[in-house]
Amino acid sequence: MKEILDAIQSPDSSSADFAALPLPDSYRAITVHKDETEMFAGLTTRDKDPRKSIHLDDVPVPELGPGEALVAVMASSVNYNSVWTSIFEPLPTFGFLERYGKLSELTKRHDLPYHIIGSDLAGVVLRTGPGVNAWRPGDEVVAHCLSVELESSDGHNDTMLDPEQRIWGFETNFGGLAEIALVKSNQLMPKPDHLSWEEAAAPGLVNSTAYRQLVSRNGAGMKQGDNVLIWGASGGLGSYATQFALAGGANPICVVSSEQKAGICRAMGAEAIIDRTAEDYKFWKDEHTQDPKEWKRFGKRIRELTGGEDVDIVFEHPGRETFGASVYVTRKGGTIVTCASTSGYNHEYDNRYLWMSLKRIIGSHFANYREAWEANRLIAKGKIHPTLSKVYSLEETGQAAYDVHRNLHQGKVGVLCLAPEEGMGVRDHDKRAQHIDAINRFRNI
């Protein structure tokens, strides 16, 4: 592994040098274990502690198949899907690996008693499999997390609709929280050259998801002037949704849970901000009963901030706790676009406010190949910036996932894999200098 790192750090290494490097037999990777999926039985979701289930193991390098690449991972990031994996909710991810393992001789590799997790990476291509021509050993890359087979025509218009669509590092093995990762070569995209490894690894999953959910015609198709209500506006998804709204000429109404997070949204350029803690919204009177008066109070606050207008789009992901309010406050003809249910997946809302006001609920999940590429292009052009706050070592990934699970973090949390320290891997210093304040906006807060 040292030889690989030396080659990455040497400005003189050629593609041939990388191709000639011997691969190690094994590498360090963040895993969860199949024989531990019951370890949190009886605990509440909140009390399930990723620090107990997440392991750092030495694992063998997987066999490389056609159309695939092995990547030396310099840095990765924590996504909420790794929180779900580590608390075995809503179900253990080993079922996904078993199902994938049944697809073909080659996919059998994924069905193991350990799951190497992680759905983001920035690193360097080490090897490519047969049929890969667009990428070569030595290329500096990031990887998006869409894994598809594309053998069915169902996914040929929109690759997210492939019946074998999976999220790499969640529904497949050999993910990015590791020193080496296995990806399909179609997941690879150029690393933005003005960013460090950990900055480049931070946006991937959430930036692509927010792009489809908010900007793409497959999602809400946001346009100039739209009022966009963004839950968790300084969190993983929300920090990119807020940037897309601002960059696209829309008007974000940012919901956050503290004055500090409100300050971050202001620093991004948002003006309309709601501190849900300070204003103490209680959308649920008890576990089973919502309080429409609270929906109305929330809607009135939005109208105060917009000069009397309701929201064209709600960027939803908290789920059960907020969904009734989200449907209520949406403008006549507006769109609630949802990609998650952090607080519970059985949503309840008053359907009269949906049909009588001709509103639409759209389901959105990650991003297709093209959307992921477009989202990465905006990062590379310095139009959208990473929202990296804190960076952990690979050994500390359990703590990093704990922070995200307990909502103790801001924006994105990074993890150094092979990179020995932060700040390495920047190739275009002039471009970086132009955007340095925006790149550092979330750091160390």
Ligand SMILES: C/C=C/C(=O)SCCNC(=O)CCNC(=O)[C@H](O)C(C)(C)COP(=O)(O)OP(=O)(O)OC[C@H]1O[C@@H](n2cnc3c(N)ncnc32)[C@H](O)[C@@H]1OP(=O)(O)O
């Ligand atoms: C990018 C990052 C993203 C995120 O962070 S997202 C957040 C994290 N993700 C999650 O929380 C989602 C985790 N996944 C799940 O909870 C489950 O994954 C799903 C609920 C999404 C699906 O569950 P399943 O058990 O896979 O699906 P089924 O449809 O309940 O069962 C599959 C069997 O049901 C059959 N079936 C499907 N549709 C129908 C139908 N319309 N009528 C009859 N049968 C149907 C299938 O064929 C198959 O059958 P056969 O088991 O025999 O293969």
Ligand SMILES: NC(=O)C1=CN([C@@H]2O[C@H](COP(=O)(O)OP(=O)(O)OC[C@H]3O[C@@H](n4cnc5c(N)ncnc54)[C@H](OP(=O)(O)O)[C@@H]3O)[C@@H](O)[C@H]2O)C=CC1
């Ligand atoms: N389908 C897909 O493709 C994707 C789905 N997801 C899912 O989206 C969800 C959010 O992911 P991500 O943004 O990365 O996570 P983060 O934890 O980084 O951010 C979510 C933010 O939402 C807010 N929030 C959390 N719970 C509630 C609640 N009950 N009511 C109101 N606001 C709440 C919090 O902000 P604050 O406290 O400031 O209000 C929190 O910071 C996860 O469930 C994840 O699995 C994520 C990416 C892709």
